[in-house]
Amino acid sequence: MKPLLPLLFLIVCGLVLDSAGVGKVMPDTDIKQAIADLHSPDQDVRLRGKLTLLRPEYASRLTAFAPQLIASLTDYAKSDSSAIILGLLPLSPALTTKVRAGHETPDKVKARLGDKAAQQRIIEDFQKANDLYAVRKLGADLLYVNTPIAIETFAQRLESPNVFEDVHGNQASLVQILIQCYGEAHPEVPLFSTTEYLKHANVTPEQFQANVHQAYLRKIEAYFRQHYNLSLRINPPLLLNDGIVEVRRRVTQ
Numbered sequence: 001m002k003p004l005l006p007l008l009f010l011i012v013c014g015l016v017l018d019s020a021g022v023g024k025v026m027p028d029t030d031i032k033q034a035i036a037d038l039h040s041p042d043q044d045v046r047l048r049g050k051l052t053l054l055r056p057e058y059a060s061r062l063t064a065f066a067p068q069l070i071a072s073l074t075d076y077a078k079s080d081s082s083a084i085i086l087g088l089l090p091l092s093p094a095l096t097t098k099v100r101a102g103h104e105t106p107d108k109v110k111a112r113l114g115d116k117a118a119q120q121r122i123i124e125d126f127q128k129a130n131d132l133y134a135v136r137k138l139g140a141d142l143l144y145v146n147t148p149i150a151i152e153t154f155a156q157r158l159e160s161p162n163v164f165e166d167v168h169g170n171q172a173s174l175v176q177i178l179i180q181c182y183g184e185a186h187p188e189v190p191l192f193s194t195t196e197y198l199k200h201a202n203v204t205p206e207q208f209q210a211n212v213h214q215a216y217l218r219k220i221e222a223y224f225r226q227h228y229n230l231s232l233r234i235n236p237p238l239l240l241n242d243g244i245v246e247v248r249r250r251v252t253q
Helices: 007-018 028-037 042-051 054-071 081-087 094-102 107-110 116-128 132-143 148-159 172-187 192-198 211-228 246-253
Strands: 161-166 171-173
Touching: 028 192, 042 054, 042 081, 042 094, 054 081, 054 172, 081 094, 081 107, 094 107, 107 116, 107 132, 116 132, 116 148, 132 172, 148 172, 161 172, 161 192, 171 172, 172 192, 192 211
Parallel strands: none
Antiparallel strands: 161 171
């Protein structure tokens, strides 16, 4: 299966994202500044504040600022980013209902807030997605929803043997795309970091059968078994063959 754009674009974007601070501990002052930005008269500054708050490394710490965020994100009915941030917070039953019922609220927010129909739409779209970018987008949506069935649906596709190939011959397995997707959503887990999975890139399918590479897959299986009680057998023919070793080395250094 061939994506419309080269895999190189996807891979380098992921590397730059990883090297730009994903996974690093950020100070609470950044969150406080982002909340202050939400009240700026400048639209661009308000957007900057929302984009900061949407960074995965802040997700687990937003609850401590829930009152300020809820008071600041009153535009959730017309702002996807505001709705997405609110979906990460402990909301009152009344506000939960309002956000969930919004006509413009993204399905992933509705699903996280208990809308079973919205969750099922995401699940069905993910299960039939064969486009690299659709897999990434819908996989990220399932990780945001974060219900047991959403995580199980995501994890089941880690058992896929499918490999994407672009017009230049660069290859990425569906497994690698999902590993990258999980790592972006959970930068606190080193197992899914770019640094870790690139140790197993650019080897032939025969070389990928070596113990060192297969052990990495077994660690991922163990992770999902320990954290989600899911039993998986992950066995892709390869993770990534992109032919850009020197580019990768420069980006990750």
